[in-house]
Amino acid sequence: MLLEHQCAFVNYTKKEDCERAIQAFNGMVVEGAPLSVRYPSKGAGFGPGLYKKECFFWRTTGCTRQDCTYRHIPEHKNIDKDKFTSRLAHINM
Ligand SMILES: [Zn+2]
Incomplete structure (x- = not known):
């Protein structure tokens, strides 16, 4: 969690967990700031190499x-x- 950037990176070992987290946290409002949860835009462990x-x-x-x-x-x-x-x-x- 990088508070100064209001940004956090979460790594999930299972794609299902990741999707569940995105569904659970996306759009959630924490201390007045809406959370935006999504896959990394490019690379970063996702894609064909995931498994x-x-x-x-x-x-x-x-x-x-x-x-x-x-x-x-x-x-x-x-x-x-x-x-x-x-x-x-x-x-x-
Ligand atoms: Zn190697």
């Missing part, structure tokens, strides 16, 4: 495959790297 599994390597050590069939979400790049490397360190002990 694809996220790329494990993208989230950990980095994925360099041009033809990778898994999702590469920019915000998730290397997000699990610490978890992944600490797990490896644990195994090595």
Whole structure:
């Protein structure tokens, strides 16, 4: 929730949940300000890639495959790297 922008981003894993949320919150008035809920105008995880599994390597050590069939979400790049490397360190002990 970015209050200064009066804007919030919500990620749903299921399209049905997302649609339900749009129906529930769209047009709702919160503290005098009507909410406008809609899909992101372009990209942002929706579209054909929606149901694809996220790329494990993208989230950990980095994925360099041009033809990778898994999702590469920019915000998730290397997000699990610490978890992944600490797990490896644990195994090595
Ligand atoms: Zn990948």
